[in-house]
Amino acid sequence: MSLTTMGQQAKAASTVLSQLDTQTKNQALMTMASALEEHTDEILTANAKDMTHAKQNQVRQVMLDRLLLTADRIQTMAEGLRQVQTLPDPIGEVTQGWTTPVGLQIKQVRVPLGVVGMIFEARPNVTVDAAALTLKSGNAVILRGGKEAIATNITLADVLRQALVSMALPADAIQLVHDTSHETADELMQLTDYIDVLIPRGSAKFIDLVVQKATVPVIETGAGNCHVYVAADADFKMALNIIVNAKTQRPSVCNAMEKLVVDRQIAAEFLPQVQAALQPYSVTLKGDATAKAILPDIEVAAEADWGTEYNDYIMAIKVVDDIEGAIAHINRYNTKHSEAIITNNYADSQKFTKAIDAAVVYVNASTRFTDGFEFGFGAEIGISTQKLHARGPMGLTALTSTKYIAEGNGQIRA
CATH class of the missing domain: 3.40.309.10 (Aldehyde Dehydrogenase; Chain A, domain 2)
Structure with missing residues (x-):
């Protein structure tokens, strides 16, 4: 499937998600959490394949720890989904409001960003964290992980998508790019017609490369000296x-x-x-x-x-x-x-x-x-090291923008 098609599907899904009520989103998160637990063996089998390939490619031991999933780690991911379910829904929150001299009632309201793109390296938990936070905040997500975790990520994404389908919600709210080539990463960085924001997670060198190449707005994350x-x-x-x-x-x-x-x-x-x-x-x-x-x-x-x-x-x-x-x-x-x-x-x-x-x-x-779970966000989409829009561990609010709604009764400007 082309990235353009994925982008179109994500846009369509984001329109549906932006209109969901909190109860429906919370039910979806609980269903996704249960699905992870039910498919633990399948996920571990896929992860074992990735671990074998990583060891054959002489990936460093400390990086293998990022890649490794265990039953306990899958349980932790499921609990993260449940914790996100308990958090306040930011969508629809009125951040401020006032009445103008001509009687217009203006309010500023939180809304989803739309479609979030994520490019990340060998940390399969990112797939679940991103899915949880984008769903609760009414966003669709397109994920592009590294080759080291591709079997694990495919399995995780399939499990989460099946959970959405079981609730008659659009599976394309969560999409994973299966092609891990540099070309697809470059194309994703340029998908300005469909992606509203791009969040890279990985090494400082990797993040710098994304910032330099992307035409989609980027939130810099993660490098930690x-x-x-x-x-x-x-x-x-x-x-x-x-x-x-x-x-x-x-x-x-x-x-x-x-x-x-x-x-x-x-x-x-x-x-x-x-x-x-x-x-x-x-x-x-x-x-x-x-x-x-x-x-x-x-x-x-x-x-x-x-x-x-x-x-x-x-x-x-x-x-x-x-x-x-x-x-x-x-x-x-x-x-x-x-x-x-x-x-x-x-x-x-x-x-x-x-x-x-x-x-x-x-x-x-x-x-x-410095972690979204430890800060009480349930999970995190990344840790922003920039100063615009969001900074630090990024939870639900960081995945929103605002719009102004002005209500009148026939006012026209003089």
Whole structure:
């Protein structure tokens, strides 16, 4: 099937979805959740094929974790659908209203974007998250995943589409591009007649490529060169717990910590403790000259390291003179995703949150919480690192626009 045909079908489906009431959408989400559970074995069989091919192609272990589905992960996806069902429906919400001097009653109302296009790499959970959020917000979606997860994505999309059909809703509300060639990705980026917004999810290089090539409006997401800054007055135990969690709990994802920034006053005492805490996880440490002097057996960080998103058990360490130095370093090299400060000084915490240019800024907490589910959105369509329209984890509201409705009783303009 051509992308043009898919676009036409998505447009038609979006018109139907935009008029659905909340109860119907919620019933569809519950039906989709049950369908995932009922077809768990079928989904796992498809995922096993993808895993076998990925291993044959020597995909890195941490990236295999992104691709892998288990019964528990499928259950989590189903629960995500159910959580989205419980969230308030943004469509039809009146954000403001007033009456003009001539008696026109004007209100601003939330409406769907229309058709959402998604291009993403080897994370099959994106298929389900995107389907849930676009359906609840009244949008149709065209998904184009990576070749690594194609069997899994096809199965997931088929299960979700069958669930819609069972409710007499348009299956074309959820469509998956089966051709994973670069040519189809390029064509999808140019499908301006049918796609209202394009959301890429993947590496920084991948997202930059989409931004450069697309003529469809793009919401930039995902690349995460995330920092944790440990201030001079930080509680060491808290800091170590956060660092270990942020770096090792799931290093392949975009909200994992990549860089540690440490105040010079505590570096000599604190860095050996960091090295010891990360040693059981076999984290490769790199550092600037000061860090290297304190930890002689670590690697020297090159200039390129400071801007690199590793997505692996690798971490670079920068020693700074004070909070101003930390802010300057982080703002120079970050990807505007998630940054954290560990401190007991309230004034410094407020200075950091105001000065750091990022979608999410944490005080005394792990960067791993930057996630739609953790934020209470049920799921996420992506984590926006730009500043227009949406920023941070994108839930239902981020998939809406507004329109003005003006009601009168015969007014004409003088």
